Amino acid sequence: MRLPTLFISHGSPMLAIEDSPARRFLLKLGKTLPRPKAIIVASAHWETMGGFAVSLASRPETIHDFGGFPEALFEIQYPAQGAPDTAVRAAELLEQAGLTVKRSATRGLDHGAWVPLRLMYPDADIPAAQVSLRSGASPAEHELMGKALRKLREDDILIIGSGSLTHNLYAFRGASIDADVPAWVSDFGEWMHNRLQTNQRESLLDYRAQAPFAVRNHPTEEHLLPLFVAMGAAGDAPKAEHLHASFQYGVLAMDMYALS
Numbered sequence: 545m546r547l548p549t550l551f552i553s554h555g556s557p558m559l560a561i562e563d564s565p566a567r568r569f570l571l572k573l574g575k576t577l578p579r580p581k582a583i584i585v586a587s588a589h590w591e592t593m594g595g596f597a598v599s600l601a602s603r604p605e606t607i608h609d610f611g612g613f614p615e616a617l618f619e620i621q622y623p624a625q626g627a628p629d630t631a632v633r634a635a636e637l638l639e640q641a642g643l644t645v646k647r648s649a650t651r652g653l654d655h656g657a658w659v660p661l662r663l664m665y666p667d668a669d670i671p672a673a674q675v676s677l678r679s680g681a682s683p684a685e686h687e688l689m690g691k692a693l694r695k696l697r698e699d700d701i702l703i704i705g706s707g708s709l710t711h712n713l714y715a716f717r718g719a720s721i722d723a724d725v726p727a728w729v730s731d732f733g734e735w736m737h738n739r740l741q742t743n744q745r746e747s748l749l750d751y752r753a754q755a756p757f758a759v760r761n762h763p764t765e766e767h768l769l770p771l772f773v774a775m776g777a778a779g780d781a782p783k784a785e786h787l788h789a790s791f792q793y794g795v796l797a798m799d800m801y802a803l804s
Contacts, residue, residue, distance in 0.1 A: 546697055547578055548785070548804035549690070549774040552660045553708045554588075555796045557610045557617055560659045564721060565790040566798035567663060573787070573800075574664035580702035582627040582671040584634060584693065586686075586773040587656030588707040588766045590676040595644030596689055597651070597676040598631040604672070605652035622658040627671035630701055634675055634693055641692035646676075656706040656770075670702075675773075683749045683765075683772040690776020703777045705770030709733055709797040710761040716793055723794035728757040733789075733797045740784040740801060748775070771801075778803035 552570070559567050589609055590597070606621045631647075638645045653661070657674055675693070677686065693703055710729050735755045739748045749772070752758045752765075762768050775782060782803040790798045 546804070547580055547700060547702050548802035549697070549703045549705070549777045551705045551707070551771045551774040551801045551803070553796070553798040553800055554656050554660050554706050555708055555792050555798050557613055557655045557659060560620060560655075560662060561614070561616055562721065564792055564798075566788060566792065566800075569788040569800070570660055570663035577702070578700070580670060581700045582630040582673070583661065583702045583704060584627070584630060584673055584675055584696060585653075585657040585661070585704045585706055586675050586677060586770045587654055588677070588770055589654040589656040590651070590674055591679040591766055592646060592676040593679050595646055596638055596678050597646040597648055598635045599626070599648050599651035599674045600628045600631050601626045601648070601650055601652060601673070602628050606658050607652045607654045609654045620662070622653060622662045622668055624653070624661065624668040625671045627673040630671070630696065631673040634696060637692045637695055638689065641688065643689060643692060660704070660706055677766060677769050683751070683769060686769045686772040687749065687776035690773040690778070693773075694777050694779070697777065703774065705772075705774035707767035707770040709736060709768070709799040710795060711767035712761055712763055712795050714763065715795045719793045719795070721792050725791045725794050728760050729791070729795055729797060731756045732758060732761045733799060737786060737799070741786070743781055743784070745775070748772075774801070774803055
């Protein structure tokens with residue numbers, strides 16, 4: 545059975561320690577999937593200028609790329625081995641697709657990677673590496689990146705796009721984790737779900753113009769772009785399975801999809 549690609553909404557770093565429906569779901573998710581040989585994560589928290597990038601680190605550090613959170617978050621380590629061979633292969637595939645690729649010898653795992661991986665694979669016994677988003681690149685360019693990485697699935701590599709289905713932190717304002725969900729958040733999520741379920745690729749790529757409240761939900765695009773990487777890696781007409789839906793703090797839709 546070939547692994548699907550995944551889009552995971554990782555929400556706030558507090559997902560690592562704070563109980564929620566999304567956290568409980570991720571604690572079970574890894575057990576439901578075929579065991580991968582390695583994992584490649586395209587995280588919203590690694591963007592590079594002028595091209596994509598891959599991490600070749602053999603022992604990637606746990607990057608605590610946030611501030612103002614409890615000390616317990618900063619004490620967490622996720623000691624998975626890197627996947628340099630897989631990262632090299634990813635770079636080759638991207639270059640074969642005509643994409644510019646940089647290589648980092650030291651880049652570790654940011655919280656968009658280690659928070660969900662620590663919940664899915666708590667033993668940290670599967671090699672993991674990251675690929676970056678390209679700053680300023682469109683959804684279509686990130687879909688093309690995913691298409692270039694598609695062959696990795698033939699080698700039992702799990703490809704994860706880690707972001708958030710909605711992500712307007714300007715609207716957060718200290719809400720409780722179970723705050724009411726405004727219509728501008730739920731309407732956007734329903735539009736995205738409908739287009740994913742019916743494989744309306746062109747509409748999804750043009751979500752910023754077509755989806756209701758798109759810019760309000762994503763003042764910047766980096767948290768939705770990993771979805772398009774996962775779409776591209778899944779195939780030309782991927783089937784989207786809606787694995788999980790919940791909300792945190794009213795404004796973070798925690799939807800997760802398997803695409804195959």
